[in-house]
Amino acid sequence: MTSSFLDKIREVSKQFFAFPMEEKQKYSREADSIEGYGNDMILSDHQTVDWTDRLYLTISPEDQRKIKFWPENPKDFRETLHEYTVKLQETNDFLLRAVARSLNLEESCFLDQYGEQPLVTARFNFYPPCPRPDRILGVKPHADASAVTFLLQDKEVEGLQFLKDNEWFRVPIIPHALLVNVGDQVEIMSNGIFKSPVHRVVTNTQRERNTLAVFCIPESDNEIKPADQLISETRPSLYKKVKDYVSIYFQYYQQGKRPIEAVKI
Ligand SMILES: O=C(O)CCC(=O)C(=O)O
Numbered sequence: 001m002t003s004s005f006l007d008k009i010r011e012v013s014k015q016f017f018a019f020p021m022e023e024k025q026k027y028s029r030e031a032d033s034i035e036g037y038g039n040d041m042i043l044s045d046h047q048t049v050d051w052t053d054r055l056y057l058t059i060s061p062e063d064q065r066k067i068k069f070w071p072e073n074p075k076d077f078r079e080t081l082h083e084y085t086v087k088l089q090e091t092n093d094f095l096l097r098a099v100a101r102s103l104n105l106e107e108s109c110f111l112d113q114y115g116e117q118p119l120v121t122a123r124f125n126f127y128p129p130c131p132r133p134d135r136i137l138g139v140k141p142h143a144d145a146s147a148v149t150f151l152l153q154d155k156e157v158e159g160l161q162f163l164k165d166n167e168w169f170r171v172p173i174i175p176h177a178l179l180v181n182v183g184d185q186v187e188i189m190s191n192g193i194f195k196s197p198v199h200r201v202v203t204n205t206q207r208e209r210n211t212l213a214v215f216c217i218p219e220s221d222n223e224i225k226p227a228d229q230l231i232s233e234t235r236p237s238l239y240k241k242v243k244d245y246v247s248i249y250f251q252y253y254q255q256g257k258r259p260i261e262a263v264k265i
């Protein structure tokens with residue numbers, strides 16, 4: 001992907017969030033559904049709400065797209081998103097084959113667990129300036145439910161941080177790079193060799209921030225599990241077999257718990 005193409009995606013997402021509220025609200029999500037434009041979903045009385053506007057869209061399988069939520073403006077939004085995610089799916093496949101090879105496994109052993117019809121979703125994140133960054137997060141600490149996440153960061157404004165050894169580390173801006181994040185499902189499939197890291201987004205008082213996360217997720221009917229070759233007497237299976245991990249995930253996430261704990265043995 002060329003850097004001008006990455007800039008183009010940033011541009012269309014910025015343009016969308018810059019429209020007046022009436023325009024964006026044409027794509028508003030329904031109260032109990034994640035898909036569409038809106039704020040953080042409220043799933044629990046105990047949750048903290050993230051300081052963010054989002055546009056959440058299903059990309060693949062194509063027959064599951066809800067096109068009524070895909071912005072008509074800017075004019076090239078739909079086409080650009082489609083083109084971007086086609087490329088990302090190729091990147092996802094390439095990457096998972098390489099990861100398998102790096103562990104001396106059959107090349108397709110992770111990809112096979114995606115099933116015939118993997119799910120690809122996109123989350124456009126818009127973080128407005130926030131009066132109380134000392135108390136309010138753009139996204140609360142979480143690890144991703146996906147197998148793999150591709151994040152296109154803002155070119156000018158930082159905000160993402162990863163947790164390691166109880167300390168938060170900031171992610172620098174590399175304008176022409178995508179950040180690839182291992183999600184919980186690769187942690188499970190790799191029997192914990194690849195860890196799904198906890199991350200959060202901090203806010204700032206001065207500048208808005210735009211990012212786009214694309215999540216690659218195994219088909220929900222497909223069972224995922226640690227690859228057989230990664231289980232041995234010395235390294236037993238650390239995770240249960242699981243279907244539709246994303247549903248389990250959401251129940252835990254909004255209560256501030258780590259969903260992967262639910263599938264650990
Ligand atoms: O906006 C970011 O930098 C990260 C967003 C994120 O973690 C997510 O959408 O899962």
Ligand SMILES: [Fe+2]
Pocket residue numbers: 142143144199
């Ligand atoms: Fe995330």
